[in-house]
Amino acid sequence: MTRSVILSAAAPQPVSAYSQAIQSGSLLFLAGQIPLDPATGKVVSGTIAEETDRIIDNLRAVLSAAGATLDNVVKTTVYLTNMADFAAFNQAYARHFTKEPPARTTVAVAALPLGVRLEVEAIAAL
16 A cells, blocks of 8 residues: 655644655545644644634645545544633534534643644545
């Protein structure tokens, strides 16, 4: 089976030993995205909804580089540092997945890179 690295200039560039996404056969595995502005490389701080929007835009950019859209996403994993943010996150997330939403797992974690409150990774079927 082939394995291809997917890289989008419209999403934050990897800052360590990982790829934005790997395509293997008809599956696309997207690395976790945090609310980074791809133009500045800086964390977007705001409401959980604003941070969710930035993350989904970053995922959308990587998907686009592989010829896919959010409609191709079949599974997401969400990491929150505070489950009290879940309702606001969920409302923002639902605005982006307007068709049948993908399967999702949401977990609470002690900390995330750069002190952010939220990270989302995804798997898409191409």
